[in-house]
Amino acid sequence: MARIKDHIFPLALLAPLIGLIGLSFGYMLLRSFLDQRMFRLGGWVGLSNYCEVLSSTHFWSSMRFGLTWALETVVLQTVVGLALAILLNETFRGRGAARALIFLPYLLMVPVTTILFLILFSSTFGVVSVYLRELGSNIFWYDKTHAPILLTIAAGWQYAPFSMLILLAGLQSIPADLYEAAKIDGAGSWGRFVHVTLPGIRDAIFVAVVLRVILMFNKFDLPWLMTAGGPMRATENVAVYAYKEAFESFNLGTASAAGTIMLITVGILVFVHFKVYARIAGSHEL
Amino acid sequence: MRNFYVDAIQQFNKLNPGVEIVPEFIGFSDAYPKIQAGIQAGTPPDIVHSDAPAYAVLLQEGLVIPVTGIIKDLGWDKDLLPNLRVTMPDGNIYLLPTWIEPCFFYYRKDWAQEKGISTPLRSWDEVVAAAKAFTDPSRGRWGIALPLKRSGRLGFDFYAILAGLGGHLYNPDKTPAVKTQIFRDTLNIVKRLVEYAPPDAIEWEYSGVRTGFKTGRVGLHIYQGRTMSEILGEPFGTYGSGFPQLIDVTGMQLLPPLNSKDWPRKAIVAVGIEGFTILKTSPYHREAASFLTWLMGDRRRYIKMLNTVPFMEAPVLASVVEDPVYWDNPAYKRRPDAAATLKEAVHQAGRGPEINIYMDFYQKQGLLIPESATAQGSLVLDDAILSYVLENKPIDQVLDALQEKLAKLVRGSK
Numbered sequence: 001m002a003r004i005k006d007h008i009f010p011l012a013l014l015a016p017l018i019g020l021i022g023l024s025f026g027y028m029l030l031r032s033f034l035d036q037r038m039f040r041l042g043g044w045v046g047l048s049n050y051c052e053v054l055s056s057t058h059f060w061s062s063m064r065f066g067l068t069w070a071l072e073t074v075v076l077q078t079v080v081g082l083a084l085a086i087l088l089n090e091t092f093r094g095r096g097a098a099r100a101l102i103f104l105p106y107l108l109m110v111p112v113t114t115i116l117f118l119i120l121f122s123s124t125f126g127v128v129s130v131y132l133r134e135l136g137s138n139i140f141w142y143d144k145t146h147a148p149i150l151l152t153i154a155a156g157w158q159y160a161p162f163s164m165l166i167l168l169a170g171l172q173s174i175p176a177d178l179y180e181a182a183k184i185d186g187a188g189s190w191g192r193f194v195h196v197t198l199p200g201i202r203d204a205i206f207v208a209v210v211l212r213v214i215l216m217f218n219k220f221d222l223p224w225l226m227t228a229g230g231p232m233r234a235t236e237n238v239a240v241y242a243y244k245e246a247f248e249s250f251n252l253g254t255a256s257a258a259g260t261i262m263l264i265t266v267g268i269l270v271f272v273h274f275k276v277y278a279r280i281a282g283s284h285e286l
Numbered sequence: 287m288r289n290f291y292v293d294a295i296q297q298f299n300k301l302n303p304g305v306e307i308v309p310e311f312i313g314f315s316d317a318y319p320k321i322q323a324g325i326q327a328g329t330p331p332d333i334v335h336s337d338a339p340a341y342a343v344l345l346q347e348g349l350v351i352p353v354t355g356i357i358k359d360l361g362w363d364k365d366l367l368p369n370l371r372v373t374m375p376d377g378n379i380y381l382l383p384t385w386i387e388p389c390f391f392y393y394r395k396d397w398a399q400e401k402g403i404s405t406p407l408r409s410w411d412e413v414v415a416a417a418k419a420f421t422d423p424s425r426g427r428w429g430i431a432l433p434l435k436r437s438g439r440l441g442f443d444f445y446a447i448l449a450g451l452g453g454h455l456y457n458p459d460k461t462p463a464v465k466t467q468i469f470r471d472t473l474n475i476v477k478r479l480v481e482y483a484p485p486d487a488i489e490w491e492y493s494g495v496r497t498g499f500k501t502g503r504v505g506l507h508i509y510q511g512r513t514m515s516e517i518l519g520e521p522f523g524t525y526g527s528g529f530p531q532l533i534d535v536t537g538m539q540l541l542p543p544l545n546s547k548d549w550p551r552k553a554i555v556a557v558g559i560e561g562f563t564i565l566k567t568s569p570y571h572r573e574a575a576s577f578l579t580w581l582m583g584d585r586r587r588y589i590k591m592l593n594t595v596p597f598m599e600a601p602v603l604a605s606v607v608e609d610p611v612y613w614d615n616p617a618y619k620r621r622p623d624a625a626a627t628l629k630e631a632v633h634q635a636g637r638g639p640e641i642n643i644y645m646d647f648y649q650k651q652g653l654l655i656p657e658s659a660t661a662q663g664s665l666v667l668d669d670a671i672l673s674y675v676l677e678n679k680p681i682d683q684v685l686d687a688l689q690e691k692l693a694k695l696v697r698g699s700k
Contacts, residue, residue: 123486
């Protein structure tokens, strides 16, 4: 009885959130089994919408891009975030101001980031593009080859500060005497980084990476505003694909199916995260 | 234009204490998502002012009510340019047109003179030749601005040319009509022109093509009167700072036919019609009708509305087209030759044998196919054109895919 009572209060607090999420998901799930094109609601079509989505080459290319882009941006965010965290973990004059300044990109709204990158990289009038062209470069940042790279750079620039925050917290939890001990043992900077820092923030890296992968996989605003998933679908992830199904093809049925598949994919990623994390945590205890 | 509407609406609200019109200004590309979301959520707008694609989607779904009564109350049934009375098979008109936006071909007269190109350009072969002659990457010059970003603009321009050459997206029975020689010819016109578009045209949509022309990057582009409005600028009663260095060197003509011997008789006159629709879901039909009748009923206010952006928005009323008051505008006076081209376009659009309104409209049968505008709005046309001209997919494969997508847009199709 005491055990059940222990669970009631937390569940009661979580109930509204679970209800809201459940309602939204339930609505999307229901729509995914209906023929809903334009503004009208058709009948039950079973798995027809899922078959249409899963047999679409555009869906699979959006899934491929979505996963690879999520991984690439997170690697960039983590590497840059770690470098910044190490820098800001040092004591120096103006560290507080530096932290605030470095965190600024994360606080910007995505439309602002989009405009900023347009001002810098637009092939017609972008500062960087025009300057590089004077130097003989022929890079068109929004073409099919470079748009994915530009999108990765933008995502890295905007979200690295968030990774920095998580990793900085991890760095600050490493006892200073571990570094002292390593110094005494003759470890240089690199040795201390490899044998003290990295193991010390392994959990933080793991949390940062997995959370960011999930968030970047779901990202709609940045790809949509920067490139609208183009050119020629080169930067279209599943979120953009679902949006286009809903609001360009006017097919809410297939859009809901794509959204459900996306949710299942994220669910698998979260499940894997918790399983792997539990295994790592278990091996620590041993 | 926004200021005009804000002022007019404030005035109406003051005069009608029991009614409040609340305007919401949104971009064209946001129109479908917003309206669709509003309808789904049960909070749709009551009145929509839009271009063909948004109107077509609403019409296709039976979501708008006739405005034939409003047109009669305004006395516009006798004054509306005949071709702009887009009547549906039930005999009703569902769009209260406010203005038309004719499409023009702009060219650099100085570049043409330098290269010995005679203007106006009387055929698409001459256009391609001019684009080729203008292209000189060493001088940062390219032939033509094409909107190669997937935004709807490319499909829009493509449709203007296609319909002007006699093609359609749909047959009268709503089967796709893309596997025709005219459709292939139009695709190949675009493909030939892409060679002379700058590499960054891949980022260009609506404003990009105008910027490319105004910054001297390209010598040709297709656009509505907005380009001339922007070149003239505030000093001549339009908007923006203007581009005085371009005022006298910018040529403006109608789009050419396929063969030069058909110029100017078969010059392409494509006009976008924009106007008001009243949604069936609105509980305020009477108030909406009252507002629209008031707004459009004052002739002076109507002319003032059009003249907030001269060259861009042209009248839909025959009497206004012939009214010297409408043409008594610094912008038209500064470029009387361009004003004459605008007048010719409006005459042709209003009274010519065929009307090209960015939607399949079979005039003889009085049959409007709204799915043709929906197709443009859903960017299936852009996708098809880009896959042919940029991805170099085989034309038959492109047309097969397009045909399938167009068929899906027709109500009741599987």
